Amino acid sequence: MSTPVHLSLTVNGEKREAEVEPRQLLVHYLRDTLGLTGTHVGCDTSNCGACTCHVNGESVKSCTLLAVQADGTEVLTIEGLGQEGNLHPLQAGFWEKHGLQCGFCTPGMIMAAADLLERNPDPSEEEIRHGLEGNLCRCTGYENIVRAVRHAAKASVGQEVPA
Amino acid sequence: MSVTEAPAGGNGYVGRAMKRREDPRMITGRGNYIDDMALPGMLYMAVVRSPEAHATITSIDTSEAKAAPGVVAVFTGEELAGDFAGPIPMVWDPPGVDINTPEHWPLKRGEVKHVGDPIAVVVASTKGQAADAADLVIAELDPKPAVVDPEKALEEGSPLVWEQFGTNKTHEWGVAGGDFDQALSEAEVTIEQRVVNHRTSGAPIEPRGSIAEPRADSVTLYSATQIPHIVRFVLSGMLEIPEDKLRVVAPDVGGGFGAKLQVYAEEALVVVVAKRLNRPVKWVETRSEHMSTSHHGRDQIAYVTLTARRDGTLTGVRAKVIADLGAYQQILTPFIPELGFPVAGGCYKFPAIDLNFVGVFTNKMATDAIRGAGRPEMTYWVELVMDKLARELDMDPLELRRKNFVGKDEFPYETPLGIVYDSGDYEGALDKLLENFDLDAFRSEQAELREKGIHRGVGFSTYVEVCGLAPSRAVGPQGVGLQAAFWESAMVRVHPSGSATVYSGASPHGQGLDTSFAQIAADRLGIEPDQVHVIHGDTDSGPFGWGTYGSRSLSVGGEAIARAAEKVQEKAKKVCAALLEAAPEDIELADGKFSVKGSPDKSMTMAEISGAAHIPPNELPADIEPGLEETSFYDPENFVFPFGAHACVVDVDVETGKVKVVDYYSVDDCGPAVNPMLIEGQVHGGIAHAIGQALYEQVVYDDEGQLVTGTFVDYALPTAAELPSFNTDRTETPSPVNSLGVKGVGEAGT
Numbered sequence: 001m002s003t004p005v006h007l008s009l010t011v012n013g014e015k016r017e018a019e020v021e022p023r024q025l026l027v028h029y030l031r032d033t034l035g036l037t038g039t040h041v042g043c044d045t046s047n048c049g050a051c052t053c054h055v056n057g058e059s060v061k062s063c064t065l066l067a068v069q070a071d072g073t074e075v076l077t078i079e080g081l082g083q084e085g086n087l088h089p090l091q092a093g094f095w096e097k098h099g100l101q102c103g104f105c106t107p108g109m110i111m112a113a114a115d116l117l118e119r120n121p122d123p124s125e126e127e128i129r130h131g132l133e134g135n136l137c138r139c140t141g142y143e144n145i146v147r148a149v150r151h152a153a154k155a156s157v158g159q160e161v162p163a
Numbered sequence: 164m165s166v167t168e169a170p171a172g173g174n175g176y177v178g179r180a181m182k183r184r185e186d187p188r189m190i191t192g193r194g195n196y197i198d199d200m201a202l203p204g205m206l207y208m209a210v211v212r213s214p215e216a217h218a219t220i221t222s223i224d225t226s227e228a229k230a231a232p233g234v235v236a237v238f239t240g241e242e243l244a245g246d247f248a249g250p251i252p253m254v255w256d257p258p259g260v261d262i263n264t265p266e267h268w269p270l271k272r273g274e275v276k277h278v279g280d281p282i283a284v285v286v287a288s289t290k291g292q293a294a295d296a297a298d299l300v301i302a303e304l305d306p307k308p309a310v311v312d313p314e315k316a317l318e319e320g321s322p323l324v325w326e327q328f329g330t331n332k333t334h335e336w337g338v339a340g341g342d343f344d345q346a347l348s349e350a351e352v353t354i355e356q357r358v359v360n361h362r363t364s365g366a367p368i369e370p371r372g373s374i375a376e377p378r379a380d381s382v383t384l385y386s387a388t389q390i391p392h393i394v395r396f397v398l399s400g401m402l403e404i405p406e407d408k409l410r411v412v413a414p415d416v417g418g419g420f421g422a423k424l425q426v427y428a429e430e431a432l433v434v435v436v437a438k439r440l441n442r443p444v445k446w447v448e449t450r451s452e453h454m455s456t457s458h459h460g461r462d463q464i465a466y467v468t469l470t471a472r473r474d475g476t477l478t479g480v481r482a483k484v485i486a487d488l489g490a491y492q493q494i495l496t497p498f499i500p501e502l503g504f505p506v507a508g509g510c511y512k513f514p515a516i517d518l519n520f521v522g523v524f525t526n527k528m529a530t531d532a533i534r535g536a537g538r539p540e541m542t543y544w545v546e547l548v549m550d551k552l553a554r555e556l557d558m559d560p561l562e563l564r565r566k567n568f569v570g571k572d573e574f575p576y577e578t579p580l581g582i583v584y585d586s587g588d589y590e591g592a593l594d595k596l597l598e599n600f601d602l603d604a605f606r607s608e609q610a611e612l613r614e615k616g617i618h619r620g621v622g623f624s625t626y627v628e629v630c631g632l633a634p635s636r637a638v639g640p641q642g643v644g645l646q647a648a649f650w651e652s653a654m655v656r657v658h659p660s661g662s663a664t665v666y667s668g669a670s671p672h673g674q675g676l677d678t679s680f681a682q683i684a685a686d687r688l689g690i691e692p693d694q695v696h697v698i699h700g701d702t703d704s705g706p707f708g709w710g711t712y713g714s715r716s717l718s719v720g721g722e723a724i725a726r727a728a729e730k731v732q733e734k735a736k737k738v739c740a741a742l743l744e745a746a747p748e749d750i751e752l753a754d755g756k757f758s759v760k761g762s763p764d765k766s767m768t769m770a771e772i773s774g775a776a777h778i779p780p781n782e783l784p785a786d787i788e789p790g791l792e793e794t795s796f797y798d799p800e801n802f803v804f805p806f807g808a809h810a811c812v813v814d815v816d817v818e819t820g821k822v823k824v825v826d827y828y829s830v831d832d833c834g835p836a837v838n839p840m841l842i843e844g845q846v847h848g849g850i851a852h853a854i855g856q857a858l859y860e861q862v863v864y865d866d867e868g869q870l871v872t873g874t875f876v877d878y879a880l881p882t883a884a885e886l887p888s889f890n891t892d893r894t895e896t897p898s899p900v901n902s903l904g905v906k907g908v909g910e911a912g913t
Contacts, residue, residue, distance in 0.1 A: 021291070037199035038192015040417075042368040043450040047875035050368055078192035091190040095182055098840050101848065102673030103189030104196060104369040104417030125888065133884040136875070138368050138418050139673050141851030141912075142883035144844060 005068050011036070012080025020067045026060075027051040029067035030077060038078040038107045042136070049135030052108035053077045059115035061108075061134070078107035081114065089152040090114055099148030101139030109135045113149045122157050123149070174755050176682040176692050177903075180840035183678045184692075194415045197372035197387045202443040205374070206235055208433060209293035210446070211283040211300045212456070213275035216311075216526040216868020217324070218304035220273060220282060228285055228299040233292030236440060237300065239283045240270035246435045248403040251426060253492035257644035262334040262522070265325050267491045269428035269435075275304065276324060276490035277526050278870050279455030281428055286436055286444060309526040309868035313487035314464065316523050324490055324524035333488055333497055333522035338504055340579030341515030343470075346479030350470035354552045358544040362462035362487070362862040363855075364454055364872075365533045366880060367672075369417020371457055372447035373430050375437035381408040382438060386430050389419040389670055390710030393647075395702045397426045397494070402434060406702075409434075413700035416672030420852070421532040422457045423672065424712045426494055451873045459862050460533025462487040463500055463540050469548045470515075475558050477567045479515035480508065482544065488522045489529035496529050497522045498645065502537030505582040505629040509545035510589040510806060511567040516579045526868040532712060534852055535913040542626045550622075561597075564625055565590055575899075584627065584804045585898045585906075592830045592894050593625055596808040599892055600828040605812070618815045619825070623808065630907035631803035631900065632713035650798035651715070652706040653723035655684060655731050657791040659777040661770025662694040665728075668708010669720035670700045674909065675841040676716055680724055682837055683903070687728035688735075689755045689769045706794060714805070714907030717837060722901040723797035730793035735772045738791075741784050742767065742775055803898045805906040807831035809850075822858055824887050832894045833908040839893070842908050846891050849912020855881045856913075 004019035011034060020029055030036045030053065039062055042050035051062040054076040082088035090110045093099065100106040109132065116123060116131035123131060128149045129142065137145060188194055225237040251267040271282050283300050287293035308322035315321055316331040324331055347353065373386040382404060388394050388411070395411040398404065416423060429446050437444040448457070463486045470479040486500035500520050508516050553560035569576045571588040578584065605621060612619045632638070635648035652668035665684045669676060681695040688695070698704050708720070736750040739757045743750075749760045758766030767775075776783075776791040783789070812826035831846055859879040863871040872878040897904030 023291075031199075036192070037196075038194070040196070040369070041198065042370065042417075043875045045450065045874045045876050048368055048450075078190075081191075083191055084187050087190070094190050095186045098183065098675075098844050100186060100189055101675065101844055102367065102369065102418040103185065103194050103415065104367070106189050107192045110190065129883040129886075133882040136368060136880050136882065138366060138420065138852070138880065139848045140844060141847035141849075141889060142886055143847040143889050146883065146888070 007067055007071050009070050009072060010074045012077060022066070022068060024067045025063050026065040026067045026070050027062035030062060036077050036079050040104055040107060042104065047136065048105070049112060050105050050108040052111040052135060054111060054115065057118070059112050078111060081110065088114065089155045090117070090149065093148035093152035093155065097144050097148040097151050099140065099144045105135060105137045109137060109145060117149070117153055117156065122153050125150070174686055174689065174691065176685050177837050178835065179682065179838065181678055181682060181692065181838055183675045184681065185675060185677050196369055196415045196417050197374065197385060198447045200374055200385060200414065202374065202376055205443040205445055206286050206288060206440065207290040207293040208436060208444050208446040209285045209297040210281045210429065210452070211285065211297045211302065213278060213280040213282055213304065215275060215304045215306050216278050216309035217307040218275050219307060220271065220275060221303040221305050223283055224301040225283060227301070228296040231292065231296035231299055233288040234285060234296045235288065236286045236436070237283060238436065240268065240272040243270055243435055244272060247401055247431070249401050251401065251428060251431070252397060252494065253496060254494055254646045255498040255644055256646055257336055260334055260336050262492070262497050263325065263328045264492045269431045277528055278868060279452065279528060284432055284436060286440065311525055311527065311864050311866055311868050313485050313523040313525055316525050324526055331524045333524055335519065335521050336501055337519040338580055339517040340581060341479065343479045343481050343515040343517035346470045346515045347468070350478060351473045352471045352552065352555055354469040354548050354555060356467045356544070356548050356551055358465045358467060358547055360461040360463045360540040360543060362530070363460050363533055363860050364862050364878060365420035365422025365457065365460065366453065366878065367418030367420055367422055370448040370450060370453050371423060371427065372445070373433045374443060374445040375433040376443040377437045377441055381410065382434055383410045383412060384430065384434055385412045385414055387416050387423055388413050389416070389424045389672060389712055391670055391700050392668060392702055392707050393710055394426050394430060398431055398434060401431055410703045413670050419672045420534045421460060421536060421712060424532050424710070425458055450875060454862070454873045454878055455870050456528055458493050458529050458531035459489065460530055460536065461540060462530050465540070465544045467544050467548050469552055471552055473556065475556055475563050475566050477511055477513050480513050481517040482507065484518070484520045486520060486522050487525050487527070487530065489525060489527040491529045493529040493531045496531050499530065499532050499537050500540070503541030504580065505802060506538060506627050507541055507545070507580065508578055509542065510564070510569060510625050510627050512569055514579060527864055534849070535910045536713065538628050538910065539853070539913050542624070546624045561593065561623060564593065583801060585801055585900050586896050587627065587804060587806050588832070588894060588896050589625055589806055592806060592832055593808040595892060595894055596810055596828055596830045599890055600810050618817050619812065620815065621810055621812045623810050625808045627804050627806040628714070628911060629802045630714035630805055630910070631718035631799055632715045634799050634801055648798065649709055649719070650796050651720040651723045652708045652794065652796050653720065653727040654705045654794045655724065655727040655792065657688065657731060657769065657773045659774055661690060661768065661773045663688055663690065664696045664698060665724055666705025667697065667699045667720050667724060668706060668710070669716040670710045671716060672711065674711065674716060674845070675838065679717065679837045679841055680721060683721055683724050684728045687725060687732050689752045689757060714909040718803050718901055718905045718907045719797060719799055721837065721905065722903055723795045725902055726797055727793045727795035730795065731791055734791060734793065735769060737787055738776045738783065739767050739772050741787065799900055801900045803900050803906040805831065805833040805908060805911055807911060824854055826887055828890045829912065830892045830894060831908060831911045832896050833911065834898050834904045834906040835895050837903065837905065842893065843891055845908045846912045847889055849910060850889055851881055851886055853913045854886060859885065
């Protein structure tokens with residue numbers, strides 16, 4: 001094991017400092033060190049997108065980034081997006097439209113969709129499908145995920161989408 | 164009880180599209196999946212696996228691994244041999260048929276039989292240290308010839324997966340009804356077709372994983388499983404731990420699709436290693452481990468012969484199925500190909516059906532149940548030969564189907580195999596499909612597109628499924644020979660203040676049963692669904708149960724809840740009657756009130772009744788025990804038979820062969836809806852799974868038995884961009900088998 005490296009970043013609005021193994025992935029830092037287990041791991045090859053979170057406002061598969069690469073950044077995870085009683089429109093949309101079944105892909109899917117809506121607040125069905133093609137879901141056939149994103153877009157159009 | 168006698172319901176929540184109570188924690192990242200759990204002092208296990216498809220283990224050197232940083236222990240199969248009282252079992256013992264079943268131990272000694280076969284485990288303080296040290300275990304493997312193709316495996320002179328059997332054939336099982344030989348000799352038309360159902364992976368997005376926590380003389384196993392009670396029962400035998408000392412808990416489980424309907428080597432290994440080290444031990448598979456060592460599905464070749472008259476009347480069907488079972492018999496491996504036999508004739512009146520199944524060993528991971536499990540395979544070949552017959556007769560394929568449908572007035576319908584289809588309206592489903600999908604408009608659009616060089620086509624399928632697994636007398640030891648039963652349990656407990664807890668033996672992992680179970684119980688208890696807490700997946704809570712698979716949890720598990728809740732309702736009526744000085748038969752439940760018939764002002768709520776049942780204000784009659792809690796063990800009298808009609812529109816690039824699904828229509832009938840929103844979700848997922856199998860997914864081994872599709876890079880799950888929007892609809896034909904009239908829908912789309 002090589003010498004730990006100092007890491008300083010902001011996660012969900014909170015300043016964090018840590019000594020991390022240089023090889024540690026951002027997703028493992030979030031899950032294992034910070035206990036933010038809403039960001040999931042579903043594959044070894046950056047295909048599934050279950051680990052999607054935001055780094056400096058852009059969606060990132062957190063298994064493709066070393067924790068040290070996130071030094072100095074602002075990271076947002078599903079836990080920071082919205083909580084019960086104060087749901088992000090996408091979280092509300094997924095609930096309303098039955099956009100999840102087992103729920104395992106859901107946090108990553110919502111984070112990817114949040115980035116999509118940030119860039120395109122009123123996407124068409126096709127734009128949603130292409131915008132989410134980096135995230136795999138085995139349960140829903142994506143139909144209700146698309147509906148959930150449309151629902152959130154409608155709820156948010158004309159308003160700033162809270163990120 | 165027929166559906167017409169079903170209780171009207173206290174509040175009418177059954178039938179409503181209620182939002183899921185499971186969702187708030189999952190959309191906020193507060194689910195509790197196996198890899199989210201960490202216990203004090205927990206160690207991590209990595210599994211050293213065979214890179215060879217078939218080899219003799221000549222030596223295993225673990226010294227370097229043992230010396231690696233953070234490593235607490237390394238164990239080989241030899242070292243743990245004494246920790247297992249028995250091998251991983253296979254539970255099918257059909258009367259009169261021997262099934263070659265090799266001993267299947269969690270860690271291999273002597274030989275490995277497929278890529279991924281476990282040969283050692285490394286336990287370390289962190290997951291990374293365990294994985295690093297696993298790479299330092301040096302196993303000398305002397306390769307042997309591997310056999311990959313099931314038909315070649317049956318040829319004389321093929322390398323043998325298991326030499327002691329002298330053959331790669333595992334077993335042969337058949338079932339027949341009517342006289343197919345006569346049908347063949349008298350056939351005006353005969354259709355023959357070889358149909359391949361290739362190997363697939365369940366591929367839930369959550370990988371498998373387990374944590375064992377030893378404590379004094381007992382152990383708790385947390386596991387991402389569909390069948391916690393069965394896992395406990397089996398491990399109790401394998402590891403000689405009394406069932407009362409072994410608790411199995413399924414936390415939030417991130418999808419199963421059959422891949423978690425299993426008792427796996429790693430579940431036994433974490434328990435053994437945790438007990439040895441007296442510390443909690445966690446193992447979570449990598450995606451590559453999932454692809455190589457979570458059981459696969461399908462992998463069958465069917466040789467189908469269909470006979471008919473020239474007017475399109477079907478006279479018989481015969482299928483000889485060769486099923487590639489892989490290297491070991493997992494819990495249901497040899498039975499899965501046969502599981503579709505009850506619906507071998509599809510929706511059609513075949514006077515003669517003759518089925519024969521041959522299982523084959525190959526040097527691959529075992530196959531077992533994956534979404535549909537035997538029924539999609541059978542539906543696929545029935546529908547394929549129906550279309551081929553239509554072409555041969557130059558007949559409209561839908562007309563051919565209509566001509567041979569079991570008519571809606573012909574139920575219950577007994578097939579030549581003695582299976583009784585409970586209820587159906589196959590033509591009604593097809594009619595509704597064609598209301599939604601305008602075939603004439605499609606044909607004119609198709610012609611226009613063809614002129615532009617776009618080749619668009621539509622395929623239809625009508626199907627009947629066999630669900631509600633299962634009537635124990637039909638599939639248990641006295642029936643087809645599974646050494647198991649398939650009833651389901653439910654316990655309904657009303658608390659003194661009137662809210663309730665429902666314990667189910669089902670173990671959902673995405674189906675939304677917390678929500679639909681609460682709807683069922685709430686109606687029968689006269690309370691709100693929000694007042695019903697649903698507990699499942701914990702062997703220390705509630706009675707034994709058989710888990711969630713085979714589209715069984717609503718029609719068997721939900722019915723058990725309905726029955727237990729009705730028993731509670733009966734008792735509540737007695738208590739109410741005693742307090743209101745009326746006869747119990749005069750108490751009725753409506754709109755959340757138990758009231759005396761004809762005197763609506765004399766009424767009580769469930770909270771008032773339950774309070775009185777627990778803390779009686781006056782003495783209750785001697786025949787009424789205190790408390791308000793009932794249990795039901797429901798064993799269905801028959802299967803249930805959902806059905807439907809689907810249409811899939813595709814564009815085919817005739818230059819490259821690329822197929823794009825452009826439209827999809829479905830009509831499914833799973834009886835009356837408990838929660839229509841959940842049904843729609845199940846259908847969507849099933850359709851996507853089916854399109855995945857048809858166009859994108861395949862588990863591929865090369866000729867040497869190396870797994871080619873070991874990651875999601877090579878094993879392509881469909882993404883949102885590959886799939887069209889689905890147009891789904893339903894008809895509702897109640898089943899007479901259960902009081903809810905429900906039939907199950909989890910596998911319909913596949």
